[in-house]
Amino acid sequence: MADTTVTMDKIVSLAKRRGFVFQSSEIYGGLSGAWDYGPQGIELKNRIARFWWKEMTQLHDNIVGIDAAILMHPRVWEASGHVENFTDPLVDCKKCKTRFRADQIPPENLAARKCPECGGELTETRKFNLMFKTTLGPVEDESGLVYLRPETAQGIYVNFKNVQQSNRMKIPFGIAQIGKAFRNEIVTKNFIFRTCEFEQMEMQFFVKPGTDEEWFEYWRDQRWNYYRKLGIDMNKLRWHRHGPDELAHYAKDAYDIEFEFPMGFKELEGVHNRSNYDLSRHQQYSGKDLQYIDQDNGNERYIPFIIETSAGLTRQLLMLLCDAYEEQKVADKGNEDDWRTVLHFHPDVAPITAAVLPLMKKDGLAELAQDIRAELKEDFVTDYDQAGAIGRRYRRQDEIGTPFCVTIDYQSKEDGTVTVRDRDTMLQERVSRSHLSEYIRAKIKSYKRAERIS
């Protein structure tokens, strides 16, 4: 009996083999904490981003997007508290030189200053700021100091007035943003789970003080349902409420959605009630009035509370790989073809929607297949493969999670039909070429991983 447990090693290996994720600068020995997204990886990442963006902006009348610069005025990070507080406690082993986050090693090791790896002596705990610094302008001194943003949220807060006034937004409203963030993480293991360069998908929702708890609950519901829509196994998700000792200094209340990765339940996204801390601080540090004027209520003025939903795009990609991965026994012939590895992505996020496969290269089948692909690619991301046995080609598509394989055979030449193979059930249906796009669209719309939707 083969061991079909999903491990990080299997995910890393598939991700490389099938062009999802490569180690950064691999030919130079790699750079820790940085990863490159290959042809399948970038399609998947773009499609997750698109899925989130649609969910947060298109489906909500009162949320708009922005794209703020990565580099911001250094005062932003003083106001936000990052210069002072965005630190991790760090300890080093004097013997094996391994570096740890003090809050991530067993408390008894910390108390005894004993390395959990080799038993060597640990250094005193030091505070380490996670922000990357660089300099703007030709002179490398403190006057040009800027940071690579460690989160996208601040770009939203500093644009609160710009967006509110230019788009005549009324509270409650939200601003969404997807973009890169950088953190000089001490420990970057577990593949792309925790990296120094990553992408976030954040939405900051501005509400009237006093209505914040209601909206906080609303957004917790919305974000939970998002994962249901994405077809994730809901049994692998859970809520974690921050206890008083975990709560950030600005937060009134905070929950994380955690996913069961191969290394256990870990944070996927945070939903936070940030009170009026952010805009109050930016008002104080910038000297600009950031109050909202409620024209419908006698020009009442107040600093809005913020409900934040903060998700990692690259971490969500890892979640999808782990959730979608399955090694499945599909035959009993006693050879390697008995098994397939399949990624059960929701078709809305699968890197390739349809692969077009002529049964043979000869007798005009390849030409016909190319014609059909040309029609499909107006509507979908497609692939074309005519090399090797058809079974092998199906397996290749299963491994990158292509939901539909369109096969062109001799009958296609005669009656204009093709077969469409469903990735999950492996069943094939004959469909008329003239209805192919419509058929695929309808299948995507009605897609449900029924057994997984709880």
Ligand code: ATP
């Ligand atoms: P931790 O305490 O684990 O370092 P955090 O609670 O500081 O993380 P947030 O600041 O709330 O994380 O970030 C919001 C989201 O951004 C996280 O839920 C995660 O999905 C993503 N994220 C944060 N740091 C990283 C990272 N280093 N690599 C990849 N994704 C990250």
